[in-house]
Amino acid sequence: MELKEIPVKDIERSPFQQREKFDEEKLKILADSIAADGIGLVQPIKVRPLSNGKYQLVAGERRLRATMLAGRDRIPALVDNITDGQSAAQSLAENVHRVGLIR
Numbered sequence: 001m002e003l004k005e006i007p008v009k010d011i012e013r014s015p016f017q018q019r020e021k022f023d024e025e026k027l028k029i030l031a032d033s034i035a036a037d038g039i040g041l042v043q044p045i046k047v048r049p050l051s052n053g054k055y056q057l058v059a060g061e062r063r064l065r066a067t068m069l070a071g072r073d074r075i076p077a078l079v080d081n082i083t084d085g086q087s088a089a090q091s092l093a094e095n096v097h098r099v100g101l102i103r
Contacts, residue, residue: 001080003044006055008068008075011047014057016088022062030062031069044076048087055079058087059094 045060055077057064067075082090 001078004077004079005074006047006077006079008064008073010054011045011064011075011077012050012054012056013061014087014091016084016091022065027062027066027069030066034067034072035070044078046078046080046090048080048082056087058082058090 043060043063045063046058047055048058050056058080060077064075
């Protein structure tokens with residue numbers, strides 16, 4: 001795994017994302033925090049490289065959305081070469097731990 005700062009425009013949404021709804025007010029609060037502190041995120045998102053030179057989100061869609069909402073064009077990300085199955089399992093695990101998962 002490698003930590004990189006990558007352009008948000010190069011990140012594709014995961015087809016394995018189970019969450020369909022995100023609390024817009026909480027996203028705004030996180031975006032305001034990201035924009036105000038100048039530091040960015042405490043925890044990087046996780047992505048996997050794609051053959052087209054872009055990345056697919058594995059974990060951290062809320063953080064990615066808030067970063068974009070904050071107007072940032074780059075985000076810290078852990079880049080990991082994992083399979084579809086591993087990506088699906090990690091996405092599910094992250095969401096199971098999230099309170100209020102609504103399908």
